Amino acid sequence: MNRQQSIIAAHGLTDESDRLIQADEPLAELQEACGGCIPGPLAVPELLELVRQSRQLGLRIAREFRAFDGRDQVSGFVRIHPIASGDEEHVEAGGGCEILVENWLAFPAEGGGSHVDSDWQDAADRAVAEISARLDAHQTLQFITSYSSDAHQLVKAVEEAPGRVWNDYIELEGISHQQPLHWRLLDGAKAKIPGSERNWRVRLFPIATPSSAPRGFELLLIANEPLGDEPTAHEAPLVEDGTPEHSRLIGSALTPVLRQPLARIVANAETIHARLAGPLRDEYSEYAANIAAAGQHLAGMLDDLADLEVVEAPGFQTARERVDLADVARRSAGILGVRAQGRDITVTLEELSQPLFAKAEFRRVLQILINLIGNAIAYSPEGSQVTVRISEELPGQACVTVSDQGPGVTEEQSLKIFDKFERLGRDSDSGNDSGSGLGLFISRKLALAMGGNLEVLAQEVDDELVGAQFRLSLPDFSAN
Amino acid sequence: MGKMAMDRSQSAYVDTSLQDELARGNRALASIAPVIAHFLNDNGPSLITDAIVAQLRGMLNHIAQQLLPKSETASKGYSENLAEIMARLTNDVPLIEHLYAVALEGQITESLEQRAAVDPVLSPLMQELIASTRPETAELAMTALSSQARFCQSQRRMELPLGELPYEIFSSVLHHLEEFKPGVDPLNAAAKLQEGFDEGASRLGLMARLCANLQGGAIAALDLGHAGFALFSSAAASLTQQDRAAVVFACHEGQAARLALTLRTAGLNADAIDAQLGVLGSRTALSPGIASIAALPQESAFDTLRTMGRTLGNDS
Numbered sequence: 001m002n003r004q005q006s007i008i009a010a011h012g013l014t015d016e017s018d019r020l021i022q023a024d025e026p027l028a029e030l031q032e033a034c035g036g037c038i039p040g041p042l043a044v045p046e047l048l049e050l051v052r053q054s055r056q057l058g059l060r061i062a063r064e065f066r067a068f069d070g071r072d073q074v075s076g077f078v079r080i081h082p083i084a085s086g087d088e089e090h091v092e093a094g095g096g097c098e099i100l101v102e103n104w105l106a107f108p109a110e111g112g113g114s115h116v117d118s119d120w121q122d123a124a125d126r127a128v129a130e131i132s133a134r135l136d137a138h139q140t141l142q143f144i145t146s147y148s149s150d151a152h153q154l155v156k157a158v159e160e161a162p163g164r165v166w167n168d169y170i171e172l173e174g175i176s177h178q179q180p181l182h183w184r185l186l187d188g189a190k191a192k193i194p195g196s197e198r199n200w201r202v203r204l205f206p207i208a209t210p211s212s213a214p215r216g217f218e219l220l221l222i223a224n225e226p227l228g229d230e231p232t233a234h235e236a237p238l239v240e241d242g243t244p245e246h247s248r249l250i251g252s253a254l255t256p257v258l259r260q261p262l263a264r265i266v267a268n269a270e271t272i273h274a275r276l277a278g279p280l281r282d283e284y285s286e287y288a289a290n291i292a293a294a295g296q297h298l299a300g301m302l303d304d305l306a307d308l309e310v311v312e313a314p315g316f317q318t319a320r321e322r323v324d325l326a327d328v329a330r331r332s333a334g335i336l337g338v339r340a341q342g343r344d345i346t347v348t349l350e351e352l353s354q355p356l357f358a359k360a361e362f363r364r365v366l367q368i369l370i371n372l373i374g375n376a377i378a379y380s381p382e383g384s385q386v387t388v389r390i391s392e393e394l395p396g397q398a399c400v401t402v403s404d405q406g407p408g409v410t411e412e413q414s415l416k417i418f419d420k421f422e423r424l425g426r427d428s429d430s431g432n433d434s435g436s437g438l439g440l441f442i443s444r445k446l447a448l449a450m451g452g453n454l455e456v457l458a459q460e461v462d463d464e465l466v467g468a469q470f471r472l473s474l475p476d477f478s479a480n
Numbered sequence: 481m482g483k484m485a486m487d488r489s490q491s492a493y494v495d496t497s498l499q500d501e502l503a504r505g506n507r508a509l510a511s512i513a514p515v516i517a518h519f520l521n522d523n524g525p526s527l528i529t530d531a532i533v534a535q536l537r538g539m540l541n542h543i544a545q546q547l548l549p550k551s552e553t554a555s556k557g558y559s560e561n562l563a564e565i566m567a568r569l570t571n572d573v574p575l576i577e578h579l580y581a582v583a584l585e586g587q588i589t590e591s592l593e594q595r596a597a598v599d600p601v602l603s604p605l606m607q608e609l610i611a612s613t614r615p616e617t618a619e620l621a622m623t624a625l626s627s628q629a630r631f632c633q634s635q636r637r638m639e640l641p642l643g644e645l646p647y648e649i650f651s652s653v654l655h656h657l658e659e660f661k662p663g664v665d666p667l668n669a670a671a672k673l674q675e676g677f678d679e680g681a682s683r684l685g686l687m688a689r690l691c692a693n694l695q696g697g698a699i700a701a702l703d704l705g706h707a708g709f710a711l712f713s714s715a716a717a718s719l720t721q722q723d724r725a726a727v728v729f730a731c732h733e734g735q736a737a738r739l740a741l742t743l744r745t746a747g748l749n750a751d752a753i754d755a756q757l758g759v760l761g762s763r764t765a766l767s768p769g770i771a772s773i774a775a776l777p778q779e780s781a782f783d784t785l786r787t788m789g790r791t792l793g794n795d796s
Binding site: 053057059062066075076077079081103105205267277 | 522567605612614616617620647650651667674677678679680681682685688689691692693695697700706718721
């Protein structure tokens with residue numbers, strides 16, 4: 001996704017109990033990556049602390065902040081302004097705060113970095129471990145405790161035959177069954193637990209004074225997926241279902257390796273472009289800008305390719321939740337608010353009098369709508385209008401139509417538009433388009449996987465209504 | 481019986497005021513030895529000089545003046561009120577630490593100008609930022625420039641506007657005012673001061689925003705001659721995730737090792753570190769230890785800095 005580079009990168013509002021009630025794209029993404037939702041309690045601890053201070057003291061605060069979104073180290077400069085209860089501009093946020101983030105920067109977190117990071121990781125693992133055990137110096141299991149229903153069988157096995165080396169009870173993946181390996185080699189291994197469907201991760205912490213050999217170990221087993229209440233939790237049985245493992249080369253191997261050097265190229269090129277280290281001729285500054293743009297394009301491409309792999313994997317499934325389409329549309333429009341404003345485009349939502357629910361997976365629908373509305377914004381002339389319409393125009397289907405006032409799609413193009421890597425030679429806003437030609441392909445795959453469809457509507461014959469129209473249809477939740 | 485009870489309540493009253501008095505005496509007594517030791521120790525440059533003490537006193541006085549309403553200046557309790565607020569402020573440790581860093585920054589800025597011709601206000605990097613093709617950057621740089629100019633002026637006048645304080649310290653200063661209640665309506669006065677406060681518009685806020693604006697290029701600001709002291713210390717603080725006050729302290733002549741560690745953490749190599757120490761004039765104190773710091777891997781420098789900051793307890 002094309003990151004905004006202007007000074008104000010994101011804008012958000014919180015209410016009097018520090019719940020985030022409105023947020024732009026990067027902030028919304030961070031909130032979700034930290035496990036929160038909108039509206040919902042502010043889930044970024046670094047921001048929450050500042051917002052709380054600002055609200056309680058009634059002071060305008062400005063601080064640098066850093067947060068970790070699970071993949072990238074995010075940093076920026078945040079200004080928090082408390083909003084008085086009677087403020088007319090932000091009625092809904094009265095008593096809360098306005099959040100302005102400047103210079104948003106996401107940089108891949110450095111793997112295996114300092115002690116501080118690994119301490120943090122250890123603490124997190126200890127907090128979420130569902131099974132913990134003590135081992136003696138020879139890695140023999142001494143006792144085990146668990147919090148999860150699917151660990152009963154393991155606990156029973158230990159009770160029936162105590163006093164064995166711990167990995168006799170647990171199946172370690174990718175480690176041939178040799179007797180006690182050095183603990184460092186086993187720390188972080190993937191594991192299967194008898195009686196549990198889930199994938200687990202092993203952590204081993206030696207119990208020892210710094211200079212001596214370990215007296216024993218603390219063994220933690222951390223589940224990679226939460227324990228689902230219903231069978232829909234089998235969302236990712238990709239590896240288990242007997243089909244030969246679909247190649248996940250890009251997502252699992254390429255993306256992590258390439259992300260960091262790419263980010264470095266982009267950052268350095270931007271430094272050169274901004275002439276921060278000294279004067280430079282305009283041409284060279286422009287070259288550097290091109291390098292940065294190309295780097296960003298590559299990074300976006302890599303994300304799309306990783307998505308593509310997931311979508312194309314055999315047995316790819318999506319959840320079936322009750323999704324309020326108007327709500328998703330409103331969120332996607334809100335998330336793209338800055339981008340639209342930047343081009344002076346208004347996004348209007350035409351909804352029905354009743355909420356319309358589709359049977360689909362929330363985040364996938366959000367992904368599709370962000371793609372559609374994002375495209376509409378990119379290909380429309382400045383100052384135009386993008387319309388998002390909710391309708392029931394197809395029987396048994398809930399539909400969202402996104403239309404813009406751009407050059408539109410010809411009949412010939414509409415045949416190819418959903419093809420992989422198809423860009424139709426369309427030029428978007430200012431030449432810094434970072435499309436990979438995969439967005440619509442992925443969106444369509446997602447729509448199909450949810451039992452719906454994504455199509456281009458034929459252009460109306462009279463020339464009044466120019467512009468492209470895309471319709472996403474999904475099974476109506478109330479249909480059966 | 482009645483007499484006994486009265487005596488006791490009287491003695492209770494005497495006790496509290498006496499206790500206050502004695503506690504104050506104890507504090508003063510406890511601080512004598514370290515202070516005297518500071519002045520007597522002539523190994524290297526002193527951390528506390530007459531100039532710094534005078535600067536601190538001036539700034540404290542100015543802060544106290546801003547807390548009291550201007551209209552009261554002529555009234556008869558004014559000087560007592562001022563003295564009482566001064567006394568409260570003097571015992572506020574975080575405030576004193578912050579003011580010390582401000583005074584030290586003022587002093588280092590001045591000595592850099594005299595000794596190494598480092599422009600206190602309009603450094604080459606600042607010029608470039610003002611000439612930036614991005615209007616937002618240029619505007620931000622312009623605002624930062626004028627606040628830096630005001631800072632230099634106010635340091636000469638030994639003053640510090642309340643709005644220049646970080647929010648934690650600002651709110652604790654307001655708290656003193658609310659506790660003390662000098663005459664009319666302190667809450668109203670506090671609310672008014674609070675209203676006008678915007679950390680992002682203070683000099684330190686603007687410098688930090690400017691550094692955030694440099695993004696990957698913040699390392700370009702780690703050259704004193706190129707960036708000037710204000711941007712240099714903000715950038716170093718941001719790159720090494722330290723309090724800015726800690727960075728300013730590290731730039732004191734006697735703290736070469738700390739500065740070398742900071743710069744190493746920020747990613748400078750041995751030559752660049754040596755050059756910066758040279759500009760600051762700390763190179764006379766160059767010990768073999770510093771060369772070994774410069775040779776540390778960046779990550780272990782970061783870890784050392786972190787643990788050191790933690791034991792000092794200056795990590796806010």
